[in-house]
Amino acid sequence: MDEIGKVFQNKTNIKVQYTYSGSACLLAQIDNSRQGDAYMPGEWFYMEQADEKGYLTEVERIAYVIPVIGVAKGNPKKVRGLRDLARKDLRVGIGDPHATALGKQAYIVLKNAGLQEEVISNLTTSAATVPELGNAIKLGHLDAAIVWDAVAHWYPEDIDIVLIEPEYNEVSTVPLGTLEFAEDPQAAKKFLDFVASDEGKAIFKKHGYSLTPNLEL
Amino acid sequence: MSSADRKSSSRKSAADEVFFKSWSNGLLLFYLTLVALILFFTARYAGIAGYTELLRDPDFRGALILSLETSTIATLLAVVVAVPGAYALSRYRFPGQNILDTILDLPIVLPPLIMGVCLLIFFSPAASPIGAFLKEHDLRVAYTRPAIVIAQFMVAGGFTIRCLKATFDSMTPRYEQVARTLGCSSSRAFFTVALPLAKGGIVAGAIMTWARAIGEFGPIIVFAGSISGYTLVLPTAIFLKMQVGDLEPMAAGTMVLVFIATVALLIFKRLGGRGYIW
Structure with a gap:
């Protein structure tokens, strides 16, 4: 997002200010402050909530994030799929299901596979933010964690991806929406159009996000 | 004139x-x-709804109890280390004392979150020999309850030493000197003369340490996680409430912490503690 902000500013001379936080937290902030020009949650679900409250003026799908199992480089514990996350010899992490879109999605995926109880009781941690999981794998505190493919791409030296069985997996859409509280609706619209343009999406792709619902390795 | x-x-x-x-x-x-x-x-x-919702929430009640327990253990550990440590700092002069003093200040002045990251690295099986050793023996520290105590101890401990050093500084060393001239060993002079004189200051320092430990947030969420029913403590529970937009219970939880801190401060003042930090 930082890079997009810079490119956008160079093009339009409009400066973008970001507040980074979990999807639900941001929505709560919008709820309370009635401020902000645009909202980008990690999951479509939060966009629906924002829409129900009548906050949105326009929405675009920007990228897709796909749950994968992140493991240490070389997969030393030989994790092959979701079922392995119930293995007692593994230290497993997922996102907090209330605070993060990733955690919510992980619960759904595990439920699809009928593994929810087994894996949840085997958890070492549930993280309040997504990058915590990547850091914990990198530092060896976790053997495996359900993370977004994009997050795993941030650690090319330290993290390998194990695919989740497609029949259980659920791809998430990362949307961007302009808010009705926008002080300058035209500038907000320009920003939305830029991020949704090929140029904007290319920046997402560069940072590991998928532009189609299929995993691109 | x-x-x-x-x-x-x-x-x-x-x-x-x-x-x-x-x-x-x-x-x-x-x-x-x-x-x-x-x-x-x-x-x-x-x-009213915020408070009742909060108190009915079993996760929150568990977090409250866990907070009280962990900060009490962390305080006991901190006092055990800080009493002799602060005494040594106050009574003895040795080379490099300034450097040592500065190192002791670091946990106090650094953002607490950083302590959490440092602890994750310190105990990392991938990045530290200590972490690797623990993993070999199948001992896990990160994301456990002991991790909460370690995080609280590390941050509040430096503060305890500062508090207690101020106590020993304010006491004249003459009584211990007299005891020693009368044939007391250094350790006996410490235990029978200095320690009883410092009792009020030690208790006051312990209470401030406890108040600090129970309010600790950053290093705990990073190093111990925020697992409901396991490592969720009061400040992290309040943070998670905010994360999901439950602002009323969050405000109620904040007032619970304010109440605990107020009681601790009143006891601290009652025992003659002064408003110094270091």
């Missing part, structure tokens, strides 16, 4: 006195009002 001059100069100083007093008191009053209003609005925002 004529009597008229004297009068005018005394009048001037009286005016100055009035001005200075109202200026300093006024600013103090401004700050106090601000604090009081902030707390009042937070307490009011929580609403």
Whole structure:
């Protein structure tokens, strides 16, 4: 997002200010402050909530994030799929299901596979933010964690991806929406159009996000 | 100097006195009002529903109990280390004392979150020999309850040493010197003379450490995680409430912490603790 902000500013001379936080937290902030020009949650679900409250003026799908199992480089514990996350010899992490879109999605995926109880009781941690999981794998505190493919791409030296069985997996859409509280609706619209343009999406792709619902390795 | 001059100069100083007093008191009053209003609005925002929802929440009750337990253990550990440590710092001069003093200040002045990251690295099986050793013996520290105590101990411990050093500094070393000239060993002089004299200060320091530990947030969420029913403590529970937009229970939880801190501070003052930090 930082890079997009810079490119956008160079093009339009409009400066973008970001507040980074979990999807639900941001929505709560919008709820309370009635401020902000645009909202980008990690999951479509939060966009629906924002829409129900009548906050949105326009929405675009920007990228897709796909749950994968992140493991240490070389997969030393030989994790092959979701079922392995119930293995007692593994230290497993997922996102907090209330605070993060990733955690919510992980619960759904595990439920699809009928593994929810087994894996949840085997958890070492549930993280309040997504990058915590990547850091914990990198530092060896976790053997495996359900993370977004994009997050795993941030650690090319330290993290390998194990695919989740497609029949259980659920791809998430990362949307961007302009808010009705926008002080300058035209500038907000320009920003939305830029991020949704090929140029904007290319920046997402560069940072590991998928532009189609299929995993691109 | 004529009597008229004297009068005018005394009048001037009286005016100055009035001005200075109202200026300093006024600013103090401004700050106090601000604090009081902030707390009042937070307490009011929580609403009756906020408090009842919070107290009915088993996760929150568990977090409250865990907070009380972990900060008590962390305080005991901190006091055990800090009493002799602070005594040594206060009574002995040795080379490199300035450097040592600075290192002791680091946990106090660094952002607590950083301590959490440092602890994750310190105990990392991938990045530290200590972490690797623990993993070999199948011992896990990160994301466990002991991790909470370690995080609280590391941050509050430096603070305890500072508090207790101030206590020993304020006591004259003469009594211990007299005890030693009368044939006491150094350790006996410490245990029978210095320690009883410092008792009030130690208890006050312990209470401040405890209040600090129970309010600890950053290093705990990073190093111990925020697992409901396992490593969720009061401040992290409040944070998670905010994360999901439950602002009323969040405000209620904040007031619970304010209440605990107020009680601790009152006991601290009652025991003769002073408002110093270091």
